[in-house]
Amino acid sequence: MKKLMAANWKMYKTRAEAKATAEELVSRIKGKLPEDREVVIAAPYTALATVGAVLEGNAGCSLSAENLYPAEQGAFTGEISPAMLKDVGCTYALAGHSERRSIIGETDELVGEKVAFGLANGLSMILCIGETIDERKAGEVQKVIDRQLEAGLKDVPADFVPETVVVAYEPVWAIGTGEVAGEDEIVEAHGFVRKKLENIFPEKASEIRILYGGSVKPGNCAQIIALDNVDGVLVGGASLEGESFSQIALA
Numbered sequence: 001m002k003k004l005m006a007a008n009w010k011m012y013k014t015r016a017e018a019k020a021t022a023e024e025l026v027s028r029i030k031g032k033l034p035e036d037r038e039v040v041i042a043a044p045y046t047a048l049a050t051v052g053a054v055l056e057g058n059a060g061c062s063l064s065a066e067n068l069y070p071a072e073q074g075a076f077t078g079e080i081s082p083a084m085l086k087d088v089g090c091t092y093a094l095a096g097h098s099e100r101r102s103i104i105g106e107t108d109e110l111v112g113e114k115v116a117f118g119l120a121n122g123l124s125m126i127l128c129i130g131e132t133i134d135e136r137k138a139g140e141v142q143k144v145i146d147r148q149l150e151a152g153l154k155d156v157p158a159d160f161v162p163e164t165v166v167v168a169y170e171p172v173w174a175i176g177t178g179e180v181a182g183e184d185e186i187v188e189a190h191g192f193v194r195k196k197l198e199n200i201f202p203e204k205a206s207e208i209r210i211l212y213g214g215s216v217k218p219g220n221c222a223q224i225i226a227l228d229n230v231d232g233v234l235v236g237g238a239s240l241e242g243e244s245f246s247q248i249a250l251a
Helices: 015-029 045-055 082-087 098-104 108-120 133-137 141-152 183-200 218-225 242-249
Strands: 003-008 037-043 061-065 092-095 124-129 165-169 209-213 232-235
Touching (some): 003 209, 003 242, 015 037, 015 045, 015 242, 037 045, 037 092, 092 108, 108 124, 108 141, 124 141, 133 141, 141 183, 218 242, 232 242
Parallel strands (some): 003 037, 037 061, 061 092, 092 124, 124 165, 165 209, 209 232
């Protein structure tokens, strides 16, 4: 199982800025990326083709979208389909990032539709889950994870390829705050995710990668990915610079 080192650029970077960052990243990891690593960049829609062109031909590097809409085409102003994403070189897409849940108002059910539709249309899907600080204080971490996994994976077909489904645990209170979940908190949450996956997909759960996200930096990445059931990271702020994300990718 390859460790998945994923960058989520969010609403940052013009095409020129995206190209420069991707080029710097590739120059720093080229020929150095271990065989057990995969690097994924989730870029804004406008920069996907530009970043894809830089990543093309570089072993171990893949392009991702930050979102998709669960329809082939239609009157969905402002949305984008899996076919459109594949057309610019995407092989991955995110679904259910906490910012889309909290700011855009996406429901667990819609997130599940996106996961299933993306998979059905040839994309690998990264399902983001995680609790808010209020939910953690209320002792509802496992309740939230359970609910989001149930809905997010509800319509995944039984014959799916395990490598195409990734779960990213991102405690909302640790995203962009500088706060990082403690090792015990990460191990406990990821252990619960693994057990839940074993209930849903008994024969494939061990092959599904579970990522940690939330203020991951070059200085803490190696320590985080060494923990049980941590199969990679989903990185926000520290992925915006080629130098810092290259250190994470090679950690």
